[in-house]
Amino acid sequence: MKTISIIFAFLLSFSTTYATDATTSSYENLEEELFINDIPFNTGEIAAEYLYYDAQKATFNLPEEAYIDDIPFDTACISLDCRYAKAMSEVFIMPQEETIYDLPAQLLN
DSSP states (O other): OHHHHHHHHHHHHHHHHHHSOOOOOTTTTSOSSOOGGGSOBOHHHHHHHHHHHHHHHOOOOOOSSOOGGGSOOOHHHHHHHHHHHHHHHHHTOOOSSBOGGGSOHHHHO
16 A cells, blocks of 8 residues: 555656646747757857856955066966867857857867
């Protein structure tokens, strides 16, 4: 009897989930089940936004008068940023709307 009630509760939870009316959103014309590969995105905008917020995170507590020698930096981080900027300039020359499959394989790992 306990097993039947558990199965009934399980089935009831699924029926109420799909029976309820979802609120209208901008994605109402998409299929019921979506995957990341179905969602188009603007790669150039994502890259620009990432670099903008990354630049905003960098803060320097410097005196009023500072010289280039006073600015601390990490050469490995700068090297990585240079390689990242170069990769971004090569990779993200794409049309306005792309899917995840359009990205090179090395970026997905």
